[in-house]
Amino acid sequence: MHKMSFFSKKIINWQKINGRNNLPWQAKSPYHVWISEIMLQQTQVKTVVPYFHKFINSFPSIKSLAESNLDNVLASWSGLGYYTRAKNIHLTSKIIHEKYNGSIPNNYDQLIELPGIGESTAGALLSLAFDEPGIILDGNVKRVLSRVLANQSPINHSKTQNELKKFAKEILPKKNFRIYSQGMMDLGSLICTSLNPSCESCPIKNKCKSFELNLQNSIPVKTSKNPKKERNIKWVLISSKDKVLLKRNKSKGVWQNLWLFPEENYFDDKKFNLLEEKESLPLVTHNLSHQKLSISTKKYFLKNKDRLPIDRRGFVWVNKKESVKMGIPKPVKLILENHL
DNA sequence: CAACCGTGGTG
DNA sequence: TCACCAAGGTT
Secondary structure, three states, X not given: OHHHHHHHHHHHHHHHHHOOOOOOOOOOOHHXXXXXXXXXXOOOHHHHHHHHHHHHHHOOOHHHHHOOOHHHHHHHHOOOOOOHHHHHHHHHHHHHHHHOOOOOOOOHHHHXXXXXXXXXXXXXXXXXXXXXXXXXXXXXXXXHHHHHHOOOOOOOOHHHXXXXXXXXXXXXOOOOHHHHHHHHHHHHHHHOOOOOOOHHXXXXXXXXXXXXXXXXXXXXXXXXXXXXXXXXXXXXXXXXOOEEEEEEOOOOOOOOOOEEOOEHHHOOHHHHOOOOOOEEOOOEEEEOOOEEEEEEEEEEEOOOHHHOOOOOOOEEEEEHHHHOOOXXXXXXXXXXXXXX
């Protein structure tokens, strides 16, 4: 097919000169590519880079990761968000270590079975880590493809995604899969941007239907989102000399498995009577992707921490300097840093 | 399958 | 200021 070679040739040639070829996880092992791909889900390169270095420094190999524990993995992930990704990375490292003798499998069916690896990431690993045919359908690529086709149906509908996937298969090259996949993402990130794309610099503008019809600013089409739910949280910061009290979050919702402050309703009057020197901290508002949190925190100081009866399994008294290095979400870190 | 799951940047 | 966006997967 004529159009087949047109797209892949243009993308590959463009990537070699204009693409991103000095990212910290490129030209390294499949392990590095895997960690970067998970971190980059719904997250920008600029945000990921320092976390990537920190993570690889803490866990230089799949073996070291598999032999570590979830608390240490979450400590390295703290602040990056979507913490289930960290849990799945840990789970998958164990599977790779035990079932695949420490090597990431290089076929789609085995990759897609691993926790945290879906269609797009499996395709990314095949192409970026192994230079084999694999299709990435991330936000960048979906935007490029929907614009090339001038596809005006909502991008989040499965019907649309299947149309894009079909087209992606048609234009996949016969070699240079790594450069091609990187090129598709680079094109989406650098040229075919969400807002005000640089169409004049685009290597495939001559075959882009959106460019021809001047539709690039209205494609891809997105359906409106639900309004954020508002939620109030009441935390209690209790410190004693050099230590602070944290509680493991075992609830189902956000920040699962992370360390938080205990909630106010955990304490009955009997326990509250043991607390001393109360102070109300300034209100913290924190926006998640789907919730708006209003966090009010009361601070207490205990002369003798052993006077407070707490469940030893769910709580921990930690050294204040160590507390900020644990697996904690952003607002907890903020409060610890400002008010401890 | 639509909702859920974080955070930082942007216009 | 705030809604939206960014290398998605799971349920």
